[in-house]
Amino acid sequence: MIMTDLATIARDLVRSLHLVYEPVGVSLFREGDPLPPGLALTTENLKSYCQSVALAGRGRVLLLDREHQGCKLGTSVLGFESEDLERFLDDGVLEKYGVGLFATEEASAATIRESTYLDQGKTRAVLVAPLATFTQTPQVVVFTADSEQVMWLLYAVNYERGGRMDLPQSGGALGGCADITAFPLLTGQANVTFLGLGCRLKAALDPCHLMMGVSGQSLARLHSHILDMAKPIAMLNKAHAGGN
Numbered sequence: 001m002i003m004t005d006l007a008t009i010a011r012d013l014v015r016s017l018h019l020v021y022e023p024v025g026v027s028l029f030r031e032g033d034p035l036p037p038g039l040a041l042t043t044e045n046l047k048s049y050c051q052s053v054a055l056a057g058r059g060r061v062l063l064l065d066r067e068h069q070g071c072k073l074g075t076s077v078l079g080f081e082s083e084d085l086e087r088f089l090d091d092g093v094l095e096k097y098g099v100g101l102f103a104t105e106e107a108s109a110a111t112i113r114e115s116t117y118l119d120q121g122k123t124r125a126v127l128v129a130p131l132a133t134f135t136q137t138p139q140v141v142v143f144t145a146d147s148e149q150v151m152w153l154l155y156a157v158n159y160e161r162g163g164r165m166d167l168p169q170s171g172g173a174l175g176g177c178a179d180i181t182a183f184p185l186l187t188g189q190a191n192v193t194f195l196g197l198g199c200r201l202k203a204a205l206d207p208c209h210l211m212m213g214v215s216g217q218s219l220a221r222l223h224s225h226i227l228d229m230a231k232p233i234a235m236l237n238k239a240h241a242g243g244n
Helices: 003-017 049-057 072-077 086-098 103-114 147-157 175-187 199-202 216-228 230-240
Strands: 026-028 061-063 123-130 140-146 189-191 209-215
Touching: 003 147, 003 216, 003 230, 026 049, 026 072, 049 061, 049 072, 049 123, 049 140, 049 175, 049 199, 061 086, 086 103, 140 147, 140 216, 147 209, 147 216, 175 189, 175 199, 175 209, 209 216
Parallel strands: none
Antiparallel strands: 026 123, 026 140, 061 123, 140 209, 189 209
C-alpha cells in the first residue's frame, strides 16, 4: 500500500463507522532498524502506551522510546526492557492487588505473567500515529471504538471465514499493549480489549470505548469488508435514527 491508499482506507473507515477516534497505526523498530526520517523522538513524558494510542487517535504523531512511555509493564510487553520482568513485577502486582482488582497477590501476578510479550530488550522505538500519516502499512492498526463499532469491525474480520472467534484477554491488565498490539503482531489475529483500570485512567477514554487491534496485513481485507457491509450498517443506522 502507498500513502494515498492508507489515507483512503482511514477516511472510509471513519466515515462508514462514524469513528470518533481515527484508526491508529503502530510500528515497532528493533535495535539497528532505521527510524522514520525527519521525525524526532517524542520528548513529552506520557503516562503509558495506551495514552499514546488515544492521543494518536486524535491526530498526534508520536515516535516513542522506552523512557517516555511511563508504564513499565507496557514497555516490558512491547520488548523495550532488557531486564527480567520480575524486576517490575512487584510494583505491577502490588498496584493491581493493592487497589482491590484481585483477591490475592498470586492472582495479580498470574495475570501479568501469563500475558503476551514481545522479545525482551529487542525494541528500540515505536511509532504511534494516525493511519493516514503512514507511508507504509504499519505492523498493527488499533481502533478506539464503541461496542457497536467494534461489532462491525469483528464482522469484517470474520466476513469470509465465519465461525467462532477467540478473543483472548489479559484479565483486566495489559490490555492495550498485550491484547491488541503484541497479540495481533505475533499471531496475525485480531483482538479486542475492554482495557483495565490503569489503561483507562491514563488514556482518559470514554466509558463506552474499547480498543481493537488488527494485523496490518489484514487491513486491506477489513476495509473491503466494511464497504461490503454498507447495507446492514445503513440498516442499523436507520433504526437508530427512528426510520422504518
